Amino acid sequence: MENELTIGALSERTGVAPSALRFYETEGLIHSSRSPGGQRRYGRDTLRRVSFVRVAQQVGLTLDEIRTALASLPENRTPTAKDWERLSSSWRPRLDHQIAMLERLRDRLHGCIGCGCLSLSFCKLLNPDDRAAQRGPGPRYVLDDD
Amino acid sequence: MENELTIGALSERTGVAPSALRFYETEGLIHSSRSPGGQRRYGRDTLRRVSFVRVAQQVGLTLDEIRTALASLPENRTPTAKDWERLSSSWRPRLDHQIAMLERLRDRLHGCIGCGCLSLSFCKLLNPDDRAAQRGPGPRYVLDDD
DNA sequence: GTACAAATTAAAGTTCACTTGAAGTCAAGG
DNA sequence: CCTTGACTTCAAGTGAACTTTAATTTGTAC
Secondary structure: OOOOEOHHHHHHHHOOOHHHHHHHHHOOOOOOEEOOOOOEEEOOHHHHHHHHHHHHHHHOOOHHHHHHHHHOOOOOOOOOHHHHHHHHHOHHHHHHHHHHHHHHHHHHHHHHHHHOOOOOOOOHHHOHHHOOOOOOOOOOOOOOOO | OOOOEOHHHHHHHHOOOHHHHHHHHHOOOOOOEEOOOOOEEEOOHHHHHHHHHHHHHHHOOOHHHHHHHHHOOOOOOOOOHHHHHHHHHOHHHHHHHHHHHHHHHHHHHHHHHHHOOOOOOOOHHHOHHHOOOOOOOOOOOOOOOO
16 A cells, blocks of 8 residues: 655645644654655554644643653554544543633633723732742743643 | 842832843833943833833734833823723734634634535645645744634 | 755754842841 | 842753755656
């Protein structure tokens, strides 16, 4: 079967840049075999793997977390729908949580706009104790509250 | 009035690290006067300004966008509640949009978990054309879809 | 058989939002 | 006066997720 995809084909099918795909490979998120000349060739299941990575990113996972998740897939066989379902179903609570958080922010903001306050002394919106402590340097995802 | 705050005091009241406050100053987000010895002193309205920055970040704005927003405040007088309300009320649509996006993701994901698919060929979840084109390098905020 | 697009590598660069470190100065209590 | 903790500046470092560059090789279509 000449079912194998070049990096360009995989890129087009997934919407992920070739440079990103190579980066994913160095990060251990996807794997490739090589053509006689040394170019990458991907099996069709890599489409699903890349898809998983991108959806997981939308959910807010870091590549590190995604790698961990992917590591729990079986290595001896192509993952089944059930395998993927098991991984992605763990996102539900996370999504629910993120949604709830944004709604809370929106509604409090509405109240604060109504009362005209936006200050630490009067407004619960910004109580530092309400928010997660920051950990480590670098940018933090806006919705991340652990 | 000895109403002026040191950087340490402002840091404690806002929960923002002194290094971050200095950084905000170099970025033009806040301003300070100086003590005779050259240390920073902040007026009490800076509390509100810092608060605004943090809430705006939660909403998903970059510091660049926040600076632009702050630039529309009057320079000749201390901003009133109405001034702050005008700025923050523009977040409503953005928040609504973000919430809607997450809900869409959650519900589609639910459907895809149900049908067992998670693949480009069958699942609308990942249609690249559905998603915003990426622009520029660097990390992107998970919910940012412009 | 040759042109030309698409692939290869390694190393360095980018963005954002800060933090850390070094080497020193200021402010307040005793 | 002296100590101690809070403050100062400037430059460089951090982490995530890639992209860019450069110099070279491979694959394919005519």
